[in-house]
Amino acid sequence: MPKVALLDPTKTGTQAENLEKKLRQLIIGQEEAIHHIVRTYQTYLAGLSPVGRPIGNFLFLGPTGSGKTRTVEATAEALVGNPRAVIKIDCAEFQHSHEIAKLIGSPPGYLGHRETHPLLTQEALNQHHTDTVKLSFLLFDEIEKASDALWNLLLGILDKATLTLGDNRKVDFSGALIFMTSNIGAAEMSSLVNPKLGFQVPSADHDNGAPKLKARLSRTGLEAARRKFTPEFLNRLDRIVVFKALGNAELNRIVDIELEFVQQRIQSSGVSRPFFINVANSAREFLLTEGTDFRYGARPLKRAIERLLVQPLSNLMATGQIHSCDCIRVTHSDESPFLTFFREANGSEEWRADSVAA
Numbered sequence: 001m002p003k004v005a006l007l008d009p010t011k012t013g014t015q016a017e018n019l020e021k022k023l024r025q026l027i028i029g030q031e032e033a034i035h036h037i038v039r040t041y042q043t044y045l046a047g048l049s050p051v052g053r054p055i056g057n058f059l060f061l062g063p064t065g066s067g068k069t070r071t072v073e074a075t076a077e078a079l080v081g082n083p084r085a086v087i088k089i090d091c092a093e094f095q096h097s098h099e100i101a102k103l104i105g106s107p108p109g110y111l112g113h114r115e116t117h118p119l120l121t122q123e124a125l126n127q128h129h130t131d132t133v134k135l136s137f138l139l140f141d142e143i144e145k146a147s148d149a150l151w152n153l154l155l156g157i158l159d160k161a162t163l164t165l166g167d168n169r170k171v172d173f174s175g176a177l178i179f180m181t182s183n184i185g186a187a188e189m190s191s192l193v194n195p196k197l198g199f200q201v202p203s204a205d206h207d208n209g210a211p212k213l214k215a216r217l218s219r220t221g222l223e224a225a226r227r228k229f230t231p232e233f234l235n236r237l238d239r240i241v242v243f244k245a246l247g248n249a250e251l252n253r254i255v256d257i258e259l260e261f262v263q264q265r266i267q268s269s270g271v272s273r274p275f276f277i278n279v280a281n282s283a284r285e286f287l288l289t290e291g292t293d294f295r296y297g298a299r300p301l302k303r304a305i306e307r308l309l310v311q312p313l314s315n316l317m318a319t320g321q322i323h324s325c326d327c328i329r330v331t332h333s334d335e336s337p338f339l340t341f342f343r344e345a346n347g348s349e350e351w352r353a354d355s356v357a358a
Helices: 014-026 031-045 068-080 097-104 122-126 148-160 186-193 204-208 211-228 248-267 281-290 299-318
Strands: 056-061 086-090 136-141 162-164 170-172 176-182 239-242 276-279 327-331 340-343 350-352
Touching (some): 031 068, 031 239, 068 176, 097 148, 122 136, 122 170, 211 239, 248 299, 299 327, 299 340
Parallel strands (some): 056 239, 086 136
Antiparallel strands (some): 162 170
């Protein structure tokens, strides 16, 4: 009798594991999205993706600032090393049927045919391919705002992975990951997480983590999608992912990531010998307080970091108060509306953001 070995289909290969690790470093609080992207990528690596269709068709639903667009950019960054490798189509710019010419070009004989340069060309899809990764990333942002002409075009892409341009050239999307985002159902989902906004702070560890609430959020998002989108569209999707609102725990982790991005910007700013920042816990807490608005997710936090940290740093650089290789310590004093900046290299000077603000 032949030996029987129990197999474990939950394991993934090394490349998929590396993708998951990178995504968890870049995306906070959206485990379901990470799981489905990694699973789709593993299927692609195994050569088992559906023939004649895109590698994956995803619809991301959820409130603003929850990381839908960031997830797409992070996927591109993790796989090809460039978050800007995403072809982003803002569907708010395609609310009228004639605007579809910006995507596919005007047919021969129409006015402006030779002057129109379509966005969705094969060259545009392939421009960010690397020697090892031949993937394209296409994002239709705020898909609910698209015109009927864009809807019809999109249905063909999702189903057959093929698009015919105005000059009859064919574009192949079989090597593309296609993402669509929408805020539909966000108001209903927010009311489930926080029914008394302004009096109750959402807790990722308590409310959003409860299995029953997560199931209700997913059900609410799916019901909103079924009301808005046609069965023909929904049937062409591989996965609908409902993004949850970010709570205190997620925003704390996002602060750390955004501060790392600030340091990376300093390193790549063109300064021959860049400086370093050391942000104290008091400053982190101040940035978190100033940038927390649970209605808008992580975006107010990013704006607070730009206003309270990045802009004062640029003033200090422009006025020669920061030298190459300095270590700048950033702190905050109680009740002050600004951060305080010290040069730790000599410890003898102190600047306040209000004194250097433009």
